[in-house]
Amino acid sequence: MRIAELSRLSGVPAPTIKYYVRESLLPPGERTSRNQAQYGERHVTRLRLIRALLEVGGLSVAAVRDVVAALDSPATGTHKVLGAAQQTVTAVRVGGSHDEPEHLEAVAEIRDLIERQGWKVSEHSPALTAAADVLGALRQLGQDDFADQLDAYARAADAVAATDLEIVRERGDADAMAEAVILGNILGDALLAALRRLAQIHRSAELFE
Amino acid sequence: MRIAELSRLSGVPAPTIKYYVRESLLPPGERTSRNQAQYGERHVTRLRLIRALLEVGGLSVAAVRDVVAALDSPATGTHKVLGAAQQTVTAVRVGGSHDEPEHLEAVAEIRDLIERQGWKVSEHSPALTAAADVLGALRQLGQDDFADQLDAYARAADAVAATDLEIVRERGDADAMAEAVILGNILGDALLAALRRLAQIHRSAELFE
Known part of the structure; x- marks a missing residue:
């Protein structure tokens, strides 16, 4: 054309x-x-x-x-392409220096979580740093009860990722797969946030009304 | 003091x-x-x-x-207080007019989802509008395969909400409960996004490496 x-x-x-x-x-x-x-x-x-x-x-x-x-x-295989696509939509919040003991502790906590979940993830993944940053912020704000539920949140995140990868795999074409990773993460985060709030409203009514 | x-x-x-x-x-x-x-x-x-x-x-x-x-x-009960707290952290993306047929279709789709999940949620909840906005954007960008997995995402969101509400309930004090809703949603969204990406990396390696 x-x-x-x-x-x-x-x-x-x-x-x-x-x-x-x-x-x-x-x-x-x-x-x-x-x-x-x-x-x-x-x-x-x-x-x-x-x-x-x-x-x-x-x-x-x-x-x-x-x-x-x-x-x-x-030379790039599918896994590497998807990784490159994903990195473009992985926000790393830079809250304070990454050499601070609090950050290193949070990184260690996320590493332990990754091991417990049986996930194979590089030590240098921006997603690991991003998770450690949020965990550190939760602990710093005294929200330890959230931080203590890491495994429950990780299981839910894994269920989401399973659906994500199923969609990606079905696409076949490399460009369309990368597109799914990028749009699925950006819009998918917003969708999950909205669905999470809908489910919260339902569960709050059940508990407190 | x-x-x-x-x-x-x-x-x-x-x-x-x-x-x-x-x-x-x-x-x-x-x-x-x-x-x-x-x-x-x-x-x-x-x-x-x-x-x-x-x-x-x-x-x-x-x-x-x-x-x-x-x-x-x-006069305000716990459920209403939590709702007020939640509304402060529910982003409603305004993409185009909310009177457009595409938006009304997306709203109907989210309503059907809510009914299938057995959730009891007000028609006027900002979270419903937010979910419909994202769904509309996915459909408009041709990402129907994501939109078709609404139920899988809703189940994962419900598991997250169950953990959220357990934490909120344990707090007891109204101010601390509202704080949990607000911080848990803002930081929790970021935490889930990061954990989702870690799980994706693991699952992508399993599928494509």
Whole structure:
């Protein structure tokens, strides 16, 4: 298809498509003459991913370039691609120095949790640091009763992850899988937060009304 | 205790404490002379709640006043107080008009889900609107495979809510319960997001490595 058709299908204006090609986010079309190029189905899915990363994920153009570079590297297996996609949507709250004893204690607590759950996760995962940051904040605010329920929350998170990965696996195509990881985490976090509150309302009424 | 001791125990500077009293966030101490007042344990827990609302929750002084007014109203039962606390931390994403057919469809879908789960929740709950907003965004972005897994996500959210409410119930004191709802939702959402990603890494490795 020509750029006009790609623009229509994807909802992305032609000048923006050309900008993405210049910035190496989108592979160029196949040149058919000096002023024309042909685009394929792959450009449509890639544009959807780029829009998701930029608009829903709030990523910079440079960060999107890193994600698509990982996607396009022939040496990269699916697990690594999904990891790269996930890292773009893993917020690491930087509350104080990461050398403080409180933070190191929280990291050790999360490591123990990971071991108890039987999860195999790298020591350097940003998700581990993110979990330790929140745990440290809970302990610092005197919310030890929450911190003590880590295992219950981890079991629920694992059930969510099982559903997530089932969806990712069913997609098959690498771009669509990365898209599922990114949108599923960003929008999925918001969805879970809302469903959690609905369930809380129900359970609070049962207990206290 | 005098204001200096209250300041030391709570970590809140005395002028700030006086400001909270003027703004009706904190009840005044008991006057013992023209220039002195006595504060009790209740002021310590209330100050912790106020700090949590302002600093972790990012609420305005006016919003904090609404929460503590609900807490202090003798007519308000625990369920209503928890509901008021929860509403302060329920983000409603406003994506387009709420009269659009797409939004109304998403609302109907969430209502069906609530019924299937056997949850008793008001039609006007902000959490219902929030869930519908995210569901609408997922459908609009073509992520129907996520939207189709609503029940699996709802079951995980319910397991989280069961743990949440157990913690809240154990606290007993109304201020501490409201604090648990607010901090537990804000920090708990971040904790769940991080644990979900750790579990994803594990499950991705199992599937694709």
